[in-house]
Amino acid sequence: MAEPIGARQAAMERNRAALLSAASAVFLEQGVQAPIRDIARRADVGVGTVYRHFPTRAELVTAVYRHQLDECAALAPTLLEEPVAPTEALARWIDAFVEFLVTKHGLGVALQSEDPSLLSLHTLMLDTLVPACTSLLDAGVAAGEIDPGVTAHTLMRAVGNLCILGPSYRRAEAQDMVARLLIGCRARVDDRTDAPLSRQGAPQDA
Amino acid sequence: MAEPIGARQAAMERNRAALLSAASAVFLEQGVQAPIRDIARRADVGVGTVYRHFPTRAELVTAVYRHQLDECAALAPTLLEEPVAPTEALARWIDAFVEFLVTKHGLGVALQSEDPSLLSLHTLMLDTLVPACTSLLDAGVAAGEIDPGVTAHTLMRAVGNLCILGPSYRRAEAQDMVARLLIGCRARVDDRTDAPLSRQGAPQDA
Amino acid sequence: MAEPIGARQAAMERNRAALLSAASAVFLEQGVQAPIRDIARRADVGVGTVYRHFPTRAELVTAVYRHQLDECAALAPTLLEEPVAPTEALARWIDAFVEFLVTKHGLGVALQSEDPSLLSLHTLMLDTLVPACTSLLDAGVAAGEIDPGVTAHTLMRAVGNLCILGPSYRRAEAQDMVARLLIGCRARVDDRTDAPLSRQGAPQDA
Amino acid sequence: MAEPIGARQAAMERNRAALLSAASAVFLEQGVQAPIRDIARRADVGVGTVYRHFPTRAELVTAVYRHQLDECAALAPTLLEEPVAPTEALARWIDAFVEFLVTKHGLGVALQSEDPSLLSLHTLMLDTLVPACTSLLDAGVAAGEIDPGVTAHTLMRAVGNLCILGPSYRRAEAQDMVARLLIGCRARVDDRTDAPLSRQGAPQDA
DNA sequence: TATGAATGAGGGTTCATTCAT
DNA sequence: GATGAATGAACCCTCATTCAT
Numbered sequence: 001m002a003e004p005i006g007a008r009q010a011a012m013e014r015n016r017a018a019l020l021s022a023a024s025a026v027f028l029e030q031g032v033q034a035p036i037r038d039i040a041r042r043a044d045v046g047v048g049t050v051y052r053h054f055p056t057r058a059e060l061v062t063a064v065y066r067h068q069l070d071e072c073a074a075l076a077p078t079l080l081e082e083p084v085a086p087t088e089a090l091a092r093w094i095d096a097f098v099e100f101l102v103t104k105h106g107l108g109v110a111l112q113s114e115d116p117s118l119l120s121l122h123t124l125m126l127d128t129l130v131p132a133c134t135s136l137l138d139a140g141v142a143a144g145e146i147d148p149g150v151t152a153h154t155l156m157r158a159v160g161n162l163c164i165l166g167p168s169y170r171r172a173e174a175q176d177m178v179a180r181l182l183i184g185c186r187a188r189v190d191d192r193t194d195a196p197l198s199r200q201g202a203p204q205d206a
Numbered sequence: 207m208a209e210p211i212g213a214r215q216a217a218m219e220r221n222r223a224a225l226l227s228a229a230s231a232v233f234l235e236q237g238v239q240a241p242i243r244d245i246a247r248r249a250d251v252g253v254g255t256v257y258r259h260f261p262t263r264a265e266l267v268t269a270v271y272r273h274q275l276d277e278c279a280a281l282a283p284t285l286l287e288e289p290v291a292p293t294e295a296l297a298r299w300i301d302a303f304v305e306f307l308v309t310k311h312g313l314g315v316a317l318q319s320e321d322p323s324l325l326s327l328h329t330l331m332l333d334t335l336v337p338a339c340t341s342l343l344d345a346g347v348a349a350g351e352i353d354p355g356v357t358a359h360t361l362m363r364a365v366g367n368l369c370i371l372g373p374s375y376r377r378a379e380a381q382d383m384v385a386r387l388l389i390g391c392r393a394r395v396d397d398r399t400d401a402p403l404s405r406q407g408a409p410q411d412a
Numbered sequence: 413m414a415e416p417i418g419a420r421q422a423a424m425e426r427n428r429a430a431l432l433s434a435a436s437a438v439f440l441e442q443g444v445q446a447p448i449r450d451i452a453r454r455a456d457v458g459v460g461t462v463y464r465h466f467p468t469r470a471e472l473v474t475a476v477y478r479h480q481l482d483e484c485a486a487l488a489p490t491l492l493e494e495p496v497a498p499t500e501a502l503a504r505w506i507d508a509f510v511e512f513l514v515t516k517h518g519l520g521v522a523l524q525s526e527d528p529s530l531l532s533l534h535t536l537m538l539d540t541l542v543p544a545c546t547s548l549l550d551a552g553v554a555a556g557e558i559d560p561g562v563t564a565h566t567l568m569r570a571v572g573n574l575c576i577l578g579p580s581y582r583r584a585e586a587q588d589m590v591a592r593l594l595i596g597c598r599a600r601v602d603d604r605t606d607a608p609l610s611r612q613g614a615p616q617d618a
Numbered sequence: 619m620a621e622p623i624g625a626r627q628a629a630m631e632r633n634r635a636a637l638l639s640a641a642s643a644v645f646l647e648q649g650v651q652a653p654i655r656d657i658a659r660r661a662d663v664g665v666g667t668v669y670r671h672f673p674t675r676a677e678l679v680t681a682v683y684r685h686q687l688d689e690c691a692a693l694a695p696t697l698l699e700e701p702v703a704p705t706e707a708l709a710r711w712i713d714a715f716v717e718f719l720v721t722k723h724g725l726g727v728a729l730q731s732e733d734p735s736l737l738s739l740h741t742l743m744l745d746t747l748v749p750a751c752t753s754l755l756d757a758g759v760a761a762g763e764i765d766p767g768v769t770a771h772t773l774m775r776a777v778g779n780l781c782i783l784g785p786s787y788r789r790a791e792a793q794d795m796v797a798r799l800l801i802g803c804r805a806r807v808d809d810r811t812d813a814p815l816s817r818q819g820a821p822q823d824a
Numbered sequence: 825t826a827t828g829a830a831t832g833a834g835g836g837t838t839c840a841t842t843c844a845t
Numbered sequence: 846g847a848t849g850a851a852t853g854a855a856c857c858c859t860c861a862t863t864c865a866t
Contacts, residue, residue: 008825015826035860037828046827051862122372149382157375158383161367166328169363176355177364183393184386214845218850241835252852257837259850424846447839449849458848463841534784561794569787570795573779578740581775588767589776595805596798626866630829653856664831669858671829 016053018043023064028104032061058120065104065121069128072100076132086139087146091182093136094159097129098178101163102171129156150185222259224249229270234310238267238324264326271313271327275334278306282338292345293352297388299342300365303335304384307369308377335362356391428465430455435476440516444473470532477516477533481540484512488544498551499558503594505548506571509541510590513575514583541568562597634671636661642682646722650679650736676738683725683739687746690718694750704757705764709800711754712777715747716796719781720789747774768803 022043026034036057040047054060075096079089133152140146162177228249232240242263246253260266281302285295307313339358346352368383434455438446448469452459466472487508491501545564552558574589640661644652654675658665672678693714697707719725751770758764780795 012825036862037860040828047862048827048864049825052825057861126374150386154375154379154383157372157379158368161370162364164367164370166363169360173360173363177360177387180356180390180393181383181387182390184389187386187389214848214850217844221850242837243835253837254839254853255851263836420846427847448841449839452849459841460843460848461846464846469840538786562798566787566791566795569784569791570780573782574776576779576782578775581772585772585775589772589799592768592802592805593795593799594802596801599798599801626827626829629866633829654858655856665858666832666860667830 012053015043015045015049019045019050019053019060020064023060024104027061027064032057056120062121062124066124066128068100068104069125072096073128073132076135080135080139085145086136086143087182087186090136090140090146091179093133094178094182095175097156097159098163098175101160102165102174125160126153126156146185147188149188155181155185221249221251221255225251225256225259225266226270229266230310233267233270233313238263238313238327239321264324267324267327268330271310272330272334274306274310275331278302279334279338282341286341286345291351292342292349293388293392296342296346296352297385299339300384300388301381303339303362303365304369304381307366308371308380313366332359332362352391353394355394361387361391424465427455427457427461431457431462431465431472432476435472439473439476444469468532474533474536478536478540480512480516481537484508485540485544488547492547492551497557498548498555499594499598502548502552502558503591505545506590506594509568509571510575510587513572514577514586537572538565538568558597559600561600567593567597633661633663633667637663637668637671637678638682641678642722645679645682645725650675650725650739651733676736679736679739680742683722684742684746686718686722687743690714691746691750694753698753698757703763704754704761705800705804708754708758708764709797711750712796712800713793715751715774715777716781716793719778720783720792725778744771744774764803765806767806773799773803 019039023039026039026042030038036050037047039060040050043050050060054063072093076093079093080086082089084092130152133156137146137150137152137155141148158181159178162181163174165171165174225245229245232245232248236244242256243253245266246256249256256266260269278299282299285299286292288295290298336358339362343352343356343358343361347354364387365384368387369380371377371380431451435451438451438454442450448462449459451472452462455462462472466475484505488505491505494501496504542564545568549558549562549564549567553560570593571590574593575586577583577586637657641657644657644660648656654668655665657678658668661668668678672681690711694711697711698704700707702710748770751774755764755768755770755773759766776799777796780799781792783789783792
């Protein structure tokens with residue numbers, strides 16, 4: 001009698017995995033607002049099963065991206081141990097973050113939505129990634145390469161927004177803009193001197 | 207005979223203005239996808255009146271923002287004539303653009319949406335503002351203060367994205383991020399040297 | 413002061429004529445259920461003017477076809493005076509009626525509809541044409557060429573129905589079916605003997 | 619385990635049947651263009667249920683009449699095997715067809731409509747009944763009792779039209795007109811000689 | 825547990841009809 | 846009279862969500 005229970009649990013787990021996979025694919029195609037029924041159909045389960053595993057859309061969205069978020073977060077300590085400058089480590093981490101965002105069509109939208117059903121995703125993302133990003137920013141600040149005025153939360157939100165793609169704003173443009181934003185994070189932001197390119201980044205000269 | 211007609215036209219114009227005002231308010235609260243009925247109710251008219259004045263949602267959205275877009279575009283030549291550095295002129299113009307964007311909650315969303323009903327807004331915005339932004343960028347490039355690799359379209363799209371606000375990412379954060387992005391537009395983007403703050407912006411030294 | 417009044421009346425008459433013309437064209441294209449606004453636009457008047465001249469759709473429909481109905485009715489006495497057999501006179505009159513019906517796309521539909529808004533058209537049509545048709549039928553009956561059991565009302569209704577065209581049932585098919593119906597009106601209808609073609613129409617032989 | 623599923627299926631089947639019944643009744647009262655909502659209310663279900671069972675109006679209309687169409691079609695071979703003259707067999711079959719049509723108020727209208735949503739019904743009806751009708755016509759032609767110029771399609775269309783009833787054109791009138799049309803199908807149609815009743819059907823005498 | 829049928833609120837759109845000018 | 850803007854009822858259709866089996 002133990003076996004059937006185990007089998008049932010296994011079946012449940014399989015359903016859950018199928019749902020995550022299906023949701024990931026559907027989100028990619030239609031965005032995170034895709035009809036629940038489409039996800040259920042893709043996973044070959046009934047809609048009730050979706051609701052049982054993920055009572056709210058937010059929980060499903062959250063679950064879909066949790067694994068990748070964890071991986072992204074785990075990248076930070078690795079980078080910090082490598083023999084590169086803190087700015088370079090930060091840049092590489094942001095690269096990974098951007099890669100994650102632009103690959104997950106619709107996630108950028110999800111992040112900027114005030115839809116309460118997506119609030120938990122928002123929270124998860126920040127809870128997971130902010131510490132990672134903070135550790136990299138702190139290293140940069142300590143090395144005098146990053147303006148202490150930049151917070152991980154704001155930076156990530158900004159990068160998230162910059163990764164909302166469109167018809168004439170694709171991955172390459174987003175990557176370029178993110179890179180420029182990072183450059184801007186090195187300097188103090190109130191620096192608007194009309195210095196030529198050779199001096200732009202040297203406000204401390206004043 | 208002229209008076210009555212004038213009165214009719216005036217009433218219609220008032221209605222149209224009320225609709226634009228109502229739509230603006232509703233877009234602010236609910237985004238540009240708000241139900242047409244809500245806008246009609248807010249303007250205290252029947253839904254048919256909305257459809258009469260603005261047969262499609264795109265036309266309404268477009269009309270709501272057209273005036274402000276025109277004002278924003280008109281600012282560019284004014285700034286170029288002032289005795290400030292091109293970078294400063296660009297910064298001020300972007301300030302105005304940001305002000306416009308963060309005041310119009312939902313416009314950022316509208317800009318990034320691929321929804322065909324918003325395509326005309328997209329087009330209008332780019333047609334109106336890209337030339338203005340380009341003139342400022344060109345002046346900056348001519349002065350050696352802006353990287354020629356930055357296009358007006360991409361920059362505006364990025365700024366538009368950065369102005370999509372959220373619960374913990376308000377106007378101040380957006381403004382800061384935009385300022386840093388502009389700083390990053392001064393340098394060539396492949397600059398990722400681990401230079402200290404004093405040299406960050408001087409890749410040409412190499 | 414008499415002139416302006418005359419002018420106004422003339423203008424009204426012109427409007428009325430324009431409306432009839434426009435309605436006729438629109439009914440032909442879209443059927444008698446076409447939007448009132450389409451008719452107003454075609455006539456280049458406001459919708460209010462349509463309602464002033466023709467308070468109900470039925471009155472408009474009726475007016476549109478009245479003239480042609482009158483012409484059709486007037487044909488009957490003319491035909492009766494010609495030196496042809498009564499059956500032939502009837503056939504020619506029905507020809508004219510069919511011509512009228514198939515030319516007025518949508519009229520067949522109008523005739524069969526129980527829509528109360530079209531009741532008056534129904535009434536008009538019968539009031540106008542039934543006497544004409546009756547006179548021809550009576551002549552046929554008197555000559556022993558038409559079954560007395562056939563009433564004008566029923567026959568006209570049937571012919572009207574047979575003239576409701578469709579994608580694969582065009583004018584030629586309708587004309588053929590009407591011709592066969594008329595043939596059937598010569599005989600007593602309970603004639604279902606299995607007589608060969610040579611005897612089919614001669615039940616009185618029995 | 620089989621029982622519950624069976625119960626579910628049974629409930630669904632009952633729902634479907636209720637919908638067909640409700641639709642049949644509503645079509646009878648309001649025609650096949652009746653609001654979906656009315657049908658849902660009549661069946662005591664939500665509109666969604668209607669759409670689930672019959673995604674398009676055409677499918678609902680089609681389903682409502684399919685069974686009766688099949689019965690009607692199946693009658694043809696039966697009649698052909700009976701020891702009656704082909705003309706009589708045809709007449710009996712047309713009787714059944716007329717019975718079907720006049721019982722289903724609104725079906726006649728449906729048949730003549732060019733509304734694309736009713737195209738499938740049109741197609742179904744012709745696909746189902748034309749072969750049946752053709753077999754009877756062919757037998758009649760072979761026996762020299764039916765003019766070869768009559769096609770099943772045209773005849774059925776004509777009979778369908780003749781069965782569009784109205785306030786003063788009821789079932790009896792329609793039946794009479796159909797009977798006369800059938801008589802007319804025995805003769806060659808170009809027969810318009812002014813022959814007396816005793817010779818009307820014998821054009822071949824000429 | 826899983827299922828998916830049923831529900832019904834919600835949002836889009838059309839058009840007959842009224843009425844102030 | 847003529848106008849046509851405004852109204853709002855009425856339809857269409859889509860899905861999020863529930864719940865009996």
